[in-house]
Amino acid sequence: MVPRRCLVTGAGRGIGAAVARRLAAQGHAVALTARSADELAAVAADLPGRTLVTAADLTDPDAADLVLGRVEAEFGGAVEVLVLNAGAGTSAPLARTTDEDWARMLELNLTAPFRLLRRALPGMVGQGFGRVVAVASTAAKRGDPYVAAYTASKHGLLGLVRSAAAEVAGSGVTVNAVCPGYADTPMTAATVAAISTATGRTPGQARDVLAGRQPIGRLVDPDEVADAVLLCVASAAITGQGINVDGGAVQS
Template structure:
């Protein structure tokens, strides 16, 4: 790949690309010239942000046939996926004694199975090219335990294990595999968690939000653009030796 900061002629795919972190990454990649396929469960949400090199395609990462069909169609339309960003995920806390099998399976199916399927299908075409980047969006919860969210933390730990193993599998080839591990980011997920924390603890909404603010080392919520900037670094010139890493974006050391 040319050593200037341009992604013209490159096809990127971002799951969960209609909102939050995924949307910010997709927009950043498109601004650098990439053709970006954004996926999510609701076509209407994708349609609202599509355009200017961004193409929405409804896809359920929990459904293998959906992932296979949508990625195959995207490849047919825009060429092999050379930047794969498995970002789609759910973030919900629940005590272990209140965690039933349905909750556990949905968490794993979305956060871990979905990433596995997305990477597998994108790699099929990526391996026929001379350059590729896989950037999984994990979490600080993928690096340390998170109280009251064992299922979520386990899914994000698993995602990091997947990325690290793939980096070893393709070590001698021109593809890298890394995970972004943000702390609490100012997205609709934080808004939903704020409501859930308040309901569970009896806190005010403001106090519940402050719990998440205080969990970040610099005592503020992250902006989605900060995570997108890290993704751009990983696809930019000079990134070829960044491989198998879990990059913390949390305002300070956390593990």
């Protein structure tokens, strides 16, 4: 495989860290960004090959230009592989979802990826090659109770992916999403803790509840999500897709 210039957002842990490890293992140059410089440094320390750490708050309107500009300067050209993984969740009944909750979900899960995609696409189209993979969620495919803001942001992200893919089809650039179910990540650990607090279940029982929502009967491993990301990076014929990685929970 030809070495590529890559940027992974939310790369300090979980799915983002797994994707960064897999890209680096294939010989790509990998830039990592997230809020926590310490977490990024710990991930980068274990990666082979060329890496770059650039901590940033991607909800800052200037972050996309600053992060991509630094990667381009350090790696010597436009980013070729962009993995939009940074995101967060929130849970509340719709009637108790605040304006602040709503705005935070849209800003981090939809607006920040939009800004990065808008900034990166011209360089990809200009060089005739690009791979964009957004980490969405099965929440991009269905509605569940108590996660209206999160679900709306992920539906929006999948819509952004599909529209962008149609726009650049034929240019050598593909745009896809992967849609994990409940994965074994810090984000799911926070959900487990919230369920435990709200219901009185033990953390183990709460974790089993989430695992049981997937027909395979367990949480998805972050490396299994990375498998789907790497497939999208490798293939020029997969574009405009939302690939479920959820143990069969959502069939499409």
